[in-house]
Amino acid sequence: MPTDVERWKSEVYGNEIREHLYEFAEEGWESIPEDEHDAWFERFKWWGLYHQRNGQESYFMMRIGTPNGVLEPGQLRVVGEIADEYARGPGTNPIFGDAYADWTTRQSIQLHWIRIEDVPEIFEKLEENGMSTQQACGDSWRNIVGNPVAGKDAQEVVDAWPVIHELNETFKGDEDHSNLPRKWKVSVTGSADGSGQGDINDLAFEPAYKEVDGEEQVGFNVRVGGGLARNEERFARDIDVWVPPENVSDVAGGLSALFRDNGDRENRYNARIKFLVDEWGPEKVRNTLQEEYVDFELETAGRDVREEYTYNAGNGGRNDLIGVHEQKDGNYFVGLNVLVGRMGADDVLELADIAEEYGSGEVRLSQRQNVIVTDVPEEDLDALLEEDLLDHYSPDPSPFMRGSVACTGTEFCSLSIVETKNRQVRYARWLKENVDLPDDIDQFHIHLSGCTASCAQPQIADISLRGMKTRKDGEPVEALDIGLGGGLGEEPEFARWVTQRVPVDEVPGAISNLIGRFAENREDGENFREFVGRHDDDELDEYVEPEETDYEDPMMHNTKMTWYPYSDDDDMDSSPAPAYPDDTPMSADD
Amino acid sequence: MVVALRILDDGAWVSVNDDRKVSVSELWRFPGREFCRCDLTDMVVEGFVDVGVDGRTVEVRAYGQCIACGESATTKWMPVGRIVDGAFRHIDREGVLRPVIGQ
Numbered sequence: 178m179p180t181d182v183e184r185w186k187s188e189v190y191g192n193e194i195r196e197h198l199y200e201f202a203e204e205g206w207e208s209i210p211e212d213e214h215d216a217w218f219e220r221f222k223w224w225g226l227y228h229q230r231n232g233q234e235s236y237f238m239m240r241i242g243t244p245n246g247v248l249e250p251g252q253l254r255v256v257g258e259i260a261d262e263y264a265r266g267p268g269t270n271p272i273f274g275d276a277y278a279d280w281t282t283r284q285s286i287q288l289h290w291i292r293i294e295d296v297p298e299i300f301e302k303l304e305e306n307g308m309s310t311q312q313a314c315g316d317s318w319r320n321i322v323g324n325p326v327a328g329k330d331a332q333e334v335v336d337a338w339p340v341i342h343e344l345n346e347t348f349k350g351d352e353d354h355s356n357l358p359r360k361w362k363v364s365v366t367g368s369a370d371g372s373g374q375g376d377i378n379d380l381a382f383e384p385a386y387k388e389v390d391g392e393e394q395v396g397f398n399v400r401v402g403g404g405l406a407r408n409e410e411r412f413a414r415d416i417d418v419w420v421p422p423e424n425v426s427d428v429a430g431g432l433s434a435l436f437r438d439n440g441d442r443e444n445r446y447n448a449r450i451k452f453l454v455d456e457w458g459p460e461k462v463r464n465t466l467q468e469e470y471v472d473f474e475l476e477t478a479g480r481d482v483r484e485e486y487t488y489n490a491g492n493g494g495r496n497d498l499i500g501v502h503e504q505k506d507g508n509y510f511v512g513l514n515v516l517v518g519r520m521g522a523d524d525v526l527e528l529a530d531i532a533e534e535y536g537s538g539e540v541r542l543s544q545r546q547n548v549i550v551t552d553v554p555e556e557d558l559d560a561l562l563e564e565d566l567l568d569h570y571s572p573d574p575s576p577f578m579r580g581s582v583a584c585t586g587t588e589f590c591s592l593s594i595v596e597t598k599n600r601q602v603r604y605a606r607w608l609k610e611n612v613d614l615p616d617d618i619d620q621f622h623i624h625l626s627g628c629t630a631s632c633a634q635p636q637i638a639d640i641s642l643r644g645m646k647t648r649k650d651g652e653p654v655e656a657l658d659i660g661l662g663g664g665l666g667e668e669p670e671f672a673r674w675v676t677q678r679v680p681v682d683e684v685p686g687a688i689s690n691l692i693g694r695f696a697e698n699r700e701d702g703e704n705f706r707e708f709v710g711r712h713d714d715d716e717l718d719e720y721v722e723p724e725e726t727d728y729e730d731p732m733m734h735n736t737k738m739t740w741y742p743y744s745d746d747d748d749m750d751s752s753p754a755p756a757y758p759d760d761t762p763m764s765a766d767d
Numbered sequence: 768m769v770v771a772l773r774i775l776d777d778g779a780w781v782s783v784n785d786d787r788k789v790s791v792s793e794l795w796r797f798p799g800r801e802f803c804r805c806d807l808t809d810m811v812v813e814g815f816v817d818v819g820v821d822g823r824t825v826e827v828r829a830y831g832q833c834i835a836c837g838e839s840a841t842t843k844w845m846p847v848g849r850i851v852d853g854a855f856r857h858i859d860r861e862g863v864l865r866p867v868i869g870q
Contacts, residue, residue, distance in 0.1 A: 181773050214785040215775060231780075231787050407777070407814075446778070592779040594792040594813075628791070629813065630777060646792055646811040647834045653794050678811075678834055737792045 183442050185216040186316065191355035194220045202296045206235045206755060223317060225310025226296070229289065230591040232740030235755035236266055237291045238589055240313035241303065242320035243542060244345040245327055245338060246284030250538030255306045256286055257525030259299055264522070266290025267753045267760050268741035270588070272599050276522040280515055282582060282634050283362070284542045285313060285320045289589050294758045311349050316357045318348040318433065323365045323373040325541040325549055329504040330368045334384035334482060335395040337367030340425050347426050354433050358440030359448035361433060362404070365397070365425070370495050371486030374544050376412045376669045377403045377634065379450050380432055387419040387479030396421040398478045401432060401462055402454030405631035410671045411451040416459045419479035431470030435462070483667045489622065489637055490666030491706040496620040497545045499579050500572050501558060509558055510551045513570040516605060517583040517598045518546025527566050535561040546582055577608040580622040580639070584632035587736040593627025595644035595655040595681065596732040596742050601625045604685055607728045612689045615696050621705065623688070625657070637663045639705045640688060641672035649680045654733045656680050659687060661717055662709030675714045676721040681733060686724030694720040770850055772825065778814035781827055781847065783855040789827065789847045791815070794834070797845065797864040803838035807863070810834070816841055823850045826867055843867065
């Protein structure tokens, strides 16, 4: 039997949702029929709008899809202005203030506290400036990711940006691909560092060489069926296909159509293509693609460059894109660390000024939630690096700051079990002050995800933290499972969950003890991932050793059951939502 | 009266009449050794698998982990609320829950 979601999608889905959205915006929040909330909130996702969680009714998260994380000159300023004007609600975040933008692990942008009444104005402003929320969420082609400095990167094998741009133009709004069984995440990488993180996507194009008609050509190998969610981690599987850049769109469309026609629409938990690849195997995926979905002969896989992958690999080299790097045109790109990917609206606007003053005005977003200012001439580098804003968004941060990634968490998200972003900021600051890594370790990734949806990509970090609950002194408290040793690279590995349900206030102590044991017991030159690899789970569990320290956690309680976890009166019954566009509670009418 | 029951947000919430009512992250205590080896299971709810109604009682099957022993499994049908005059009323889930007999 089709699921409710499939039934709703069969009634109204895709582009046509927009006209309904505009009608609701015109008539106001209350015009959405109460007995159709579930259906409309599911559909709104296709246009990048997630209804926020319980206690925050009438407010939405808005996701803007920026293909490959590219913000063309002027676009960052527009994002900052929209955040400043529209992304304000009744709750104030004690660290980030009243208005901010989040850079996500899929190179998108998220704004919160958006009211449906403001959506047409925001859409208009975005679209006037070449941006969109279309298909940022929902069961369709999501934001396409890759190496954010495609086209500029000196390590590039092939420029993937024209390919990504073509895919985005082709498949955003394409009715044949707008209603898939589930989300469809695509990565296209042209650089040799692996920074597109193709292995954890539904569909990955990775740089590869192939001899065709006696000539070596550069194109892409194809992998299918990666993903991290729901305790069902998979790396994308090699389907033995090489494709030249000009045919990527045909192969990607063929695989999207194969998924559309064969994915499981009766069980959303089994719907992602990773499960179809499990069931069919890579060979059947290839054969079906060849026989039914493309009209040319597929080439077998070419020679890849995976042995050169360093991004998020934990093994030296370029693990992220922070710092100053030369572009292939002789200019420089400067990667700035944005702790947990959140930036105040004022800072966004200041960054837009800086990008215009020192670079081309373009800014790019990485999958590690950081920003990159591109096209900076060598003679302007020193002045850029002297800017006050870079004291906070550093090109040379502490390993604990640059290694931190966090999802949205219970602040806004319905799925999360624990608070995440503010907690990870507090963790990173405490670790920076209190823990020393061995001198030769300058990269250490800690990812905090609030639940098994894995939006912070916890399984591919040195230390993986995942939301849980436990009891401490008999009282329910937020807790984290601790996993170790994950990372990408030539041979990617998922973290092993070695210690479970550590109360959140004991996690910094646990990390401190673990790093101490690593420093004492590592072999010469051994990195953390290698250290984890030569110990079994029980040995590692002993090294973790949770412990209270002077770290204090103000969010130990059940933040999911508050209306807003940082409010002085956070009780669900004190929620001002739903509210009118001026944030006046509708309950005031009673 | 028709009551709309469904699981939302990838199993994170039980929706009753288009209103999110029961969420993951709750800790449920319940007796019996079918879920794990503990006399009294203390389970963190990680995801809802099924929702249904028996008479006026709203029941769910949930996936979770016992925080005392670490066992992960899916529960039998557990009562989470009652429909009274068309509205959902919570059953106290902070006390000891009684799995539905015979299912």
